[in-house]
Amino acid sequence: MQDWAGVFIPLVLFILLSPGLLFQIPGKCRIIEFGNFHTSAISIIVHAILFFSLAAIFLVAIGVQMNLGP
Incomplete structure (x- = not known):
């Protein structure tokens, strides 16, 4: 059997x-901003964690x- 949880x-x-x-933590003006399509170095670190x-x-x-399988 193959375990696909590690991929999916x-x-x-x-x-x-x-x-x-969908959201950015921390945002540029607020703590959480939704759907702004911007990013910063600190938000990349927070989202990676x-x-x-x-x-x-x-x-x-x-x-x-x-x-997935018989």
Whole structure:
């Protein structure tokens, strides 16, 4: 059996946590800005920390598995 959770979960998190796509933490004028399509170095660092912590939680701590096949 193949476990696709290691591919699918980081892909979804990468899309959702891209700085400026859905939200940006910290924003230029506020703490959280939504859909501004801008980014900064500090927001890239914050989103990278969020990405790796959520990926570790889903893949290691919880142990999510996705088996595609018969």
